Amino acid sequence: MPSKGRVCLAYSGGLDTSTILRWCINEGYEVVAFCANVGQEEDWEAVEKKALALGAERMVIQDLQKEFVDEIVFRAIQCNAIFEDRYLLGTSLARPIIARAQVRVAKQYNCDILSHGCTGKGNDQVRFELAWKALAPGVKVLAPWRIPEFIQKFQGRNDLLAYAKEQGIPVSSTPKAPWSMDENLVHCSYEAGILEKPDLTPPKELWKMTVDPLDAPDKPYHFTIHFEKGIPTKIETEDGKVVTESLALFKLLNKIGHDNGVGRVDLVENRFIGLKSRGCYDTPGLTIARLAHLDLEGLVLDGKVRELRDQFVSLSWSRQLYNGMYFSPEREFVENSIIFSQENVNGLVRMMVYKGAAYVVGRSSETSNLYSEEDASMDSLETFSPQDATGFININAIRLQKFGEAKMAAGKPLDA
Amino acid sequence: MPSKGRVCLAYSGGLDTSTILRWCINEGYEVVAFCANVGQEEDWEAVEKKALALGAERMVIQDLQKEFVDEIVFRAIQCNAIFEDRYLLGTSLARPIIARAQVRVAKQYNCDILSHGCTGKGNDQVRFELAWKALAPGVKVLAPWRIPEFIQKFQGRNDLLAYAKEQGIPVSSTPKAPWSMDENLVHCSYEAGILEKPDLTPPKELWKMTVDPLDAPDKPYHFTIHFEKGIPTKIETEDGKVVTESLALFKLLNKIGHDNGVGRVDLVENRFIGLKSRGCYDTPGLTIARLAHLDLEGLVLDGKVRELRDQFVSLSWSRQLYNGMYFSPEREFVENSIIFSQENVNGLVRMMVYKGAAYVVGRSSETSNLYSEEDASMDSLETFSPQDATGFININAIRLQKFGEAKMAAGKPLDA
Amino acid sequence: MPSKGRVCLAYSGGLDTSTILRWCINEGYEVVAFCANVGQEEDWEAVEKKALALGAERMVIQDLQKEFVDEIVFRAIQCNAIFEDRYLLGTSLARPIIARAQVRVAKQYNCDILSHGCTGKGNDQVRFELAWKALAPGVKVLAPWRIPEFIQKFQGRNDLLAYAKEQGIPVSSTPKAPWSMDENLVHCSYEAGILEKPDLTPPKELWKMTVDPLDAPDKPYHFTIHFEKGIPTKIETEDGKVVTESLALFKLLNKIGHDNGVGRVDLVENRFIGLKSRGCYDTPGLTIARLAHLDLEGLVLDGKVRELRDQFVSLSWSRQLYNGMYFSPEREFVENSIIFSQENVNGLVRMMVYKGAAYVVGRSSETSNLYSEEDASMDSLETFSPQDATGFININAIRLQKFGEAKMAAGKPLDA
């Protein structure tokens, strides 16, 4: 049988993508399996062994952790990225890095088809495929969970297990959690399964990247984060750790957050495809870094720049990442603004974490401080003429007085 | 000496406004003192006694707590109001209510001049005066801290104390905290004094409305908040309390937040007048209510409405309140949108607080749920055709493919 | 052969929809033809005769002009709707009205399928189908130009003509223009065909709803538009016409614009589906009404309300209409703001048109004027204390001085 084509499959070693791998081969495709190490906990040797056993031509595993942190996670910190006020975008942030590496691998091994194991209702299929199509216009996509025959064949977990048995696909002896997870350096997400009931409280054992705040240490832990141009460049901890390398630094933030139960959220969000979805996320390090960064901006960023940035840049970048629009002209457009805004975001923030929450306990900047004790002080009038405030208020009141007069004239005085 | 006019003075009983009261009288004004009860802790009898002793014609004290909650605090909850990502606007929210009552009192007692004890560098002078001028166009304003002779005479606390001694103004025997505070139902703010150093950690004894998270109970406390049209209408607690009346309900949220150390922030913000300022705030009840409301919106608010509301309405309303633009056409314009958006924000949110943080542990809505387990479920395809996602992705990719092609043509491929 | 179902087809009488009508019947559908009169020039009797001759069960023609003007065109005027700075949305505005009527007709005649003759690359398929799906969730859609066999069969105009000959479909003897048109009360659009070359100047004979400015009268024509709540309520012309009924009023504006060559645009726009498209539009009446409305708002709308409205409301509503999102929660959300903003947009605007352009020559408002000669006059200081401007400027300068100082400190003075 001639090959139907060469597929580069995003392969995790789990039941779904193992089934897809084997199914592809049975359908007549050649398969190069690809797995990105973006910080998830994994037995990489076992993954490789399994892929090869299932018939993959080769298993390519790449450690993308550093480019993930340097290119995207730190950008998210720079713009205080957040989706719908609460979700720190952990999964969305990793997708562009994974998709780009997969395209490179596909090219290297002459695959003309890219494939993933994402479902047809989720955000991730969109994120992968939009990235692939931008990175490799004309590439073919194989999305089994949107192929009618595939869906028909595998209508539930039992069908997958039966196929595994039939095809000799090894199945983990650990019982599957009744939800699905996506883990990377930034967060672990939990959704589907029992979590589809939005009123069900996630069980205590669900959370992977954070200890339960109730089990966190009984005393606060202090540390300092240094920033240059809005990027964390050094952490110093109360117990003498000093870390400057970006990946190690982010991992240390994760550990601090993990140990102290920081960064859990549980919410219902609006997927790009228009469905509501319930997700739980623990995001220890990024939660801390985002708070510290926000705080430092208070000290060093001009208020009007901040206002524009908050309204346009942060919201836009966050939504672009969520919707899978990373490799897009609009993301480049917005990112150019992020970088420009951070030129003077230099300084350090002293932090404390304690039983589920992070707190700022002080901040300073040697080079970029726009705050002045002299100016701010209610007792000092060296640099400020209070009479100016009178004029400022009076001029600002011109419109409002007219508004009040019009209301009176209309018989609806504002003090009614 | 003929009267220079009748002044309605916002009087707190403290050293500053007592000095102003006496100074006004010495300058030849008649003074009606006014104090709004917006939830601060106060010995109201002592305030009245002191005002009269200092020469006020009368002391008018009005309990505005309920209108504060009903008209403004609940509106803030409806739009998830927040300033610069962190400040819940406690002081800003109270000002319009106080200013309006003061205008009414001034009219009642024929005062043609309104006065306050706010400094010339702060936001509050702006908030009071803009409100007064909208409510009573043409009213005269007496702002002693912007009058050169007054400032000259009272250059520091010692001058005030000397004047108090000379004029027989009683001075509290409790030593003054080395910062200033503004307390109301929503929060207590702490600024100035030693807090003008932005790297100084606030001392443990500073916080008034929240216990130290370290001293909070060792176990979580659970309760449920019910919302109708985005407004909290009932609280039920794990120990059987049920409260529905708005003011009592908000006070209960405050107590829950207080006891569990929820709602402390410490930040540097950008005042309307262009100075940076460091403030610490504890905002127990509103912090909890805001989180619960945000969460419920995930379940019941359309995603696109939310997107528009987040970007325009919430940011605008928050800034309008911060800048003292409550009695303005633009606030009415924006508020009309808030109310419209909340028509279906009905449901309940189950919450937990523990040692400084609040958590959502579940949410539901009988009437307005836009979430569907059936739709969301990855296992169900009853209401969804996965092939549609292919078309959705492909159409969204059209622009991105062109972008990728243009980058390649320019020798800068996106996967470089 | 049992019926495949009952189709309600949007039928225009042209070659495309006549072919679809007959093809549907040949495929085994029963067809109710529907045509909305939204102001286009048409021989309605001939349309009906043709539909019935081709086998339609019935031909339903409904005059929707008045609801089109009252519900949508006037709303577009109220918010100064415009897409990408130039396109007045003529086609987009009519679609919701047509789609709604078609859904009603389908229900009346028990059709379970809705059909249109829109191409698969355009905006109109999206606008019709999104409207249908909101109005009648669960309805089935038949879009022949997206059905592979249909597309295969009809690869160009010659295939259509051959089918027409074979099936006895009458074909107009007038040669088809080498572009396609969509005409309604608001505009006529011209696209495709020779216009697909974006550098080709549209031929003189293309424009239907406006005379060539070169051929317009050699003298200006004057008239006055009265507005109540942002809606035109009366036109008075220099030659004594007075019209108040909404449809007649809009038609008079069209005639004025037509005769004087007002409202032509030629542009490249970005379709919802991500393709660029070249379109020419002549929009006589709406161009005039929009200008008059904008002008009146200068006189009667608060500046800050206008700023918010311009940035959020007008842009959002315009895009929602363009993208076919009329029957959506977000359009309702935005429209609520439009209506609120127009409460005081009352007054009259005196206009002139001349050889292709419209001009405002004066405006006034008896009830809502926020402009005051006294206030504006540079010679009058009754209501204004110029010294206040000093304070206003000084306070606004605080941030800017700091900015200038920081630039100097960095060796990059602003006056370099």
Added chain:
Amino acid sequence: MPSKGRVCLAYSGGLDTSTILRWCINEGYEVVAFCANVGQEEDWEAVEKKALALGAERMVIQDLQKEFVDEIVFRAIQCNAIFEDRYLLGTSLARPIIARAQVRVAKQYNCDILSHGCTGKGNDQVRFELAWKALAPGVKVLAPWRIPEFIQKFQGRNDLLAYAKEQGIPVSSTPKAPWSMDENLVHCSYEAGILEKPDLTPPKELWKMTVDPLDAPDKPYHFTIHFEKGIPTKIETEDGKVVTESLALFKLLNKIGHDNGVGRVDLVENRFIGLKSRGCYDTPGLTIARLAHLDLEGLVLDGKVRELRDQFVSLSWSRQLYNGMYFSPEREFVENSIIFSQENVNGLVRMMVYKGAAYVVGRSSETSNLYSEEDASMDSLETFSPQDATGFININAIRLQKFGEAKMAAGKPLDA
């Protein structure tokens, strides 16, 4: 008498600034007069002679036309700058260039005080002073029209004339127009005087920079504008003119616009200080250039970038300029985005002007065309699968169907 200080006065040669010049000298100041040539029509020798005759130490006249065009006018074109939908910002654009040059002159001649003749109710005082304070933090400002004694002394034009007579200030024998004007390369503005009645039609003789459309040539005039990175780089006209140098190019656009009556607007705007004001402006060249640029962007700018740019960048930059916030961190922040967005705005636009209006008659781009006839063509399916549109529509409909269902459930069906 010792000097009160050295003043650098923005001097125009007119009655107002001549009065101020002499008054300053009489008050004991030394005066360096400064006048910027930003393209206005002026007898420069006479200005110098007069200033020196009135006692100025020296008269500095600088030709700033080229930097005005290169630094600001072309930036306005790049972002399609417009204020309140209609005003092209002519005066606002020139102010930063003038203010910067004046600060340089003040430094060169050791002036510690800057002065202007702007009134206390207008925008220009704000624009000058904010610029000065950013450029030269700490500089002193002398604004006579805000000084009580000055205002008292000169209560109307008669007082100025009397002073002129008394002090030997030459007064032009040409009677003053009953409005005030501000002219520069970009526009001439007309306001105040008889124009303070917003319903008064500007008299025919008012307009300086454009002929009356009624008097414009009876045939159209064609020309082509080339752009690189959003900046006009070449004009070619139907009568063979080819201009590439920026200032000459802009002057040619002005001449084309002037001769054909293009660019007149008459409106009521909202000043920064909260007053409404009526202004008439003729802006020939910029009106044409803006239209051409907008049109080219249709062809070469990504639709999503355009959407973000329109909503945030263009509106922000325009308002910043209007409000005098040119030398500000927020203008730099926004301008960085403008420049980035224009990277690919390369191509040419063919234009026509005729009796008051400008028209685009074609556009093309060799390097940056994002438009494709192949893609756009309704007849071509090479690059497009129409079935994808089905999925795109269905996914977009998910929310809308839910919305329709909810409306039905609430007894308010959308097709009611």
